[in-house]
Amino acid sequence: MSTIDNTFEAQSSAGVSGPATRGSIIARLERLPANAMLVRARILIGLATFFDGFDVIAIAATLPILIGKWHLTPWDVALLIGASSVGQLIGAFLFPWYAERHGRVKAIALSSGVIGVTSIACGFAPSFAVFFALRIVQGIGLGGELPVAATYINEICRAHGRGRFVLLYEIVFPVGLLASNALGAWIVPRFGWEAMYFIGGVPLILFFVLRKLVPESPRWLAERGRMSEAADAVHAFERTAKTALPPMGDPASFESMVARHPKRKMSDLFGKAYWKRSAAVAMLWMTCGVIQYGLSTWLPTIYRTVYHAPLQLALNLAVAASVLGVLGSLLCAMLVDKVGRKPIINWSFMLCALSLALAGVFHDASVYVVAMCCAFALGWLACGFITAYVYTPELYPTSIRAFGCGVGGAWLKLAAIFAPTLVSKTMIGGNLDVAFYLLAVVPFLAALVVQFLGIETKGKVLEQLEA
Structure with a gap:
């Protein structure tokens, strides 16, 4: 049977007749009920994102050991933390560019392979110089x-409930941060720092299996004019639906x-149509980079060197901050489709700023007071940070969506290098x-920028949001 015949068979079984068009692909995606393929995609892509979070923060658990092992100065530590961010800055442009041309799933699989191989190699690093170089390369995949x-x-979701669906998926990133801190607190003292990086090598498996188990984005395929493949990709979701497919909206x-709307180029991100959105995205992601990398990666070291806490206590206090990050993310997922994206971001950033200011006020108190303020700051930051993952893709059309998200991530990495x-x-x-x-000034300014330059995207079809 030919490819065209397969396409019409897929369309027929989904209650669709005639040749596939971009309108019909979108209409079919917007009527998708819960289905097993969505669950599979969320689990497998989520596994990649989980280990992204795990590997990003693994340095926090291993750093107190590496400082003594390689006699690192505070400047060496800052360089080591920033090394991954340099790689992530490159990756934030490279892989989204690749995704716009060759597909989302291929890009995710390739980046997972880079993360897995280099994480395992980090565990065998014989010196600071080798470890530093590997962290840069690993960062390319992470970014x-x-x-x-x-x-x-975002592209496989319908407008109704998209925020909740995406954020429940994205929670795997702060869960990865939590798992890295929690496992690090238990594993590093018992099995050594190397074990953390061997565990972080799991994403290598996804390089081999992801493309076989998850369909490509139908929206991306349709935008590229590959209608036959787009119809087949939609059908991969439709045929696993738990209930009968509802009537399809009018494709016209x-x-x-x-x-x-015209097809957009990457340069349009900074043109008249999108500059305000891009400015809001830049400030949003820079804030996440400044706080996440400028604070959370330092916390165990701060607790140990400034407040003279034992290693185990320092690691446990960092775990507590990650727990609040996960709880904040869960709360956000439940509210984002009801309250909206902008209010969640603005309120969470304001409260993050307040918590950091209180940490400054009480900096000479006990380690527990400072740790509580920092934990709340990271918990509130997590609400805004995770919302960025649903909000940013909504702001750009399919032709430049991945690259727009990559540019947002690049701002985060730039901030992470210097913070x-x-x-x-x-x-x-x-x-x-x-x-x-x-640090408190940054989320305060970000809330103002998002409020005045950002748009609200709650409940709208992605194509409705194009400028």
Whole structure:
């Protein structure tokens, strides 16, 4: 049977007749009920994102050991933390670019392979120099996986309930952070720092199996004019539906949405149509980078060196911050489709700023007081951070969606390169309170920018949101 015959058979079984068009592909996606393929995609893509979070923060659990092993100075530590961010900055452009040309699933599989191989290699690193180089290469995979994965999950969802669906998927990232901290607190003292990186090599499996088990994004295939493959991809979701497919919306109405807007180029991200959205995205992601990398990766070291907490206590306090991050993300997932994206981001960032300011005020109190303020700051940050993964892909059309998400991620990585140095310098100068105050300013400004330059996207079909 020919490819065309297979396409019409798939369409017929889904209650669709005639040749596939972009309008019909969108209409079929927008009527999708719960189905097993969506669950499979969320689990497998989620596994990649879980280990992205796991590998990103593994350095926090292993750093106290590596400092003694290789006699690292605070400047060396800042370089080591920033090394991954340099790679992630490259990956944030490279893999989304690849995804726009060769597909979302291929890009996720390839980035997972890079993450897995280099994580295992990190466990065998004989010196600081080798470990530093491997962290840069691993960062390329880490920086590319998240924006492409967020793009893919958004593109296979219908407008109704998209925020909750995407965020329940994205929770695997803070869960990965939590698992890394929790396992690190238990594994590192017992089995050594190397074990963390051997566990982080699991994504290598996805390189071999992901493309065989998950269909490509139908929206991306249709936008590229590959209608036969797009119809087959939609059918892969339709045939696993738990209930009968509901009536399909009028494809002509969706076709008109597409026809109203020109195909966009990557340069349009900074043009008249999208510059305000891109400015809001930039500030949103920079804030996440500054706080996540400027604070959370330093916390065990701060607790141990500034407050002289034992290693186990320092690691346990970092775990507590990750727990609040997961709880904040769950709360956000339940509210994002009811409250909207902008209110969630703005309120969470304001409360994050308040928590950091309080950490500065009480910086000379006990380690438990400071740890509580930092935990709440990271918990509130997690609400805004996770919302960025549903909000950013909604702001751009399919032709530049992955690259737009990559640029957002690039702003995060740029911030992540310099933020650890800020904490390092203030620690050396004995001005930890100044670091907390400076960190607090960032989410406060981000909330203002998102409020005045961002748009609300709740409940709208992706194609409706094109400028």
